[in-house]
Amino acid sequence: MSFAGLLVMLDYGAVLIFALTGALVASRAQLDPVGFIFMAALTAVGGGTLRDLILGRETVFWVEQPTYILIAAGAALLVFWTAHLFESRYRLLVWLDSVALAVAVAAGVGVAMEEGYGPVIIVIMGIVTGTFGGLMRDVVGNEVPLVLKQGQLYLTAAFGGALMAAGLDWLGFQRGEALIACAVIVWVLRAGSLIWGWKLPVYRPRPPRTRG
Amino acid sequence: MSFAGLLVMLDYGAVLIFALTGALVASRAQLDPVGFIFMAALTAVGGGTLRDLILGRETVFWVEQPTYILIAAGAALLVFWTAHLFESRYRLLVWLDSVALAVAVAAGVGVAMEEGYGPVIIVIMGIVTGTFGGLMRDVVGNEVPLVLKQGQLYLTAAFGGALMAAGLDWLGFQRGEALIACAVIVWVLRAGSLIWGWKLPVYRPRPPRTRG
Amino acid sequence: MSFAGLLVMLDYGAVLIFALTGALVASRAQLDPVGFIFMAALTAVGGGTLRDLILGRETVFWVEQPTYILIAAGAALLVFWTAHLFESRYRLLVWLDSVALAVAVAAGVGVAMEEGYGPVIIVIMGIVTGTFGGLMRDVVGNEVPLVLKQGQLYLTAAFGGALMAAGLDWLGFQRGEALIACAVIVWVLRAGSLIWGWKLPVYRPRPPRTRG
Structure with missing residues (x-):
């Protein structure tokens, strides 16, 4: 597969799965089907839209190719019709996320x-996208943001x-390989954190302050 | 009236009325006059700004024509000086909205x-604008978002x-007619929902989860 | 110093100090170091990014010059390592802000x-930037927004x-002087409000409504 083809596939994959998580938040907020579609589409294309705006790309990816939105709506x-089959929608949400x-x-x-950006922008765009x-999903849907x-x-x-992806690219690895390594590492770190509680030290010198 | 003229009139109308709703949220948050102007302007131009950024229009509509901002400030x-005359500011807010x-x-x-966009983008831009x-108004003003x-x-x-507008356009109706039909249908559906409780089925297979 | 040089210096200064405030909010939310960097960078470049997008500048300032992000990360x-030395992190946050x-x-x-924009856009871009x-910092970090x-x-x-800056510019003062007067006035008004309670009348005709 070409690198451009891999990029398109990753965008479709991210849109589909994020859409499922947005719809799950809609189910927790007990919205109607159009509310499900709104939350799904917001979650699905929010990060990529911000990426495209910040990078000044000629067209936002889903404006050029509205299929992305139809996929989010389908998800x-x-x-809407199947979420009740799952025992814990929050657990499903976290894992899909x-x-x-x-x-x-x-x-x-x-x-x-x-x-053609350098490593700092590459890393930031990965994090932004x-x-x-998910952050927009959580703020709009009134959930505690997963990032926090x-x-x-x-x-x-x-x-x-x-x-890791920026490093492998710099070391001369193929970009497709760097992207796959990137996705694997993100997921393994996140899954390890969910299952075995992997974490970095947090800031906790004293009890948290009340909202001032 | 030309189609371009109708578009300008709709933009001015939306800015004016959304500004009133933003100021009403500011009154509920007990802000000072500059706070009223901030909330009014944010609400008034928030949706149209996002639309213009996503569509990559050459200039955001109110940057080209700052009168929009002055209208929002006046509203x-x-x-600020008249809201106390209304018995229920929240009711007024919902109806103006x-x-x-x-x-x-x-x-x-x-x-x-x-x-020149196709139907999917037309529909999305209507919803986004x-x-x-209103969503920014509610998130910043700490209200429960009306969309939810x-x-x-x-x-x-x-x-x-x-x-409906995309459909009428596709069927060959004049665009001006399609836009007027669009506004009427949106308002009738929303008003019917507020007065008679029209609604779609919501997702409610069991009690809502607590925030996880 | 040239006007362009002054602009760059102001951008660096704003990024550095806003980054410190973002990190303080991260400390109140007890995040890990990467969470500190995220909140610092969001706060540091959020306003300027929106300004650059709305004005349609060719490149967002920190995409052209990623040093801004590295400064925010360093801050x-x-x-993360020194915040516990301060008796009141909230007080420090408010003053740095x-x-x-x-x-x-x-x-x-x-x-x-x-x-080359006119006075209305100049004033708005000052307020937006x-x-x-800080507004993004407070919404994401679940603090009561300082603007409210x-x-x-x-x-x-x-x-x-x-x-004041727009006025001085219009009166023919040098732009560098107008910017310095602008910063001084903003800070004096804000500091006077924090110390001596300077304020405008707020809207308070009756007790605030409960969320509707």
């Missing part, structure tokens, strides 16, 4: 590589994968 | 039509109107 | 002047300074 309706994060970080890294869709969960690897997983 | 001060939603969806649909100003109110038509009203 | 780690606000308003005003980084604190000058301080 939303699928969840981990896969979407991994795929979207790789998609963001890949676009920045393709446009990976995390801002204490004692879990989330931003760190995204950062680790994006950094 | 904010009007509310319904009119602003209708006008702004039509404005977004019209711009996307004028720029109609809902994101359970058992009310809000996104569905925007979706229905935008879809 | 984040500094706070007042300096960052002053510098960032001047930076936004300066960019809009340099691009000054306030949106009742009975304090915040938006008004930004507005006053930006208006």
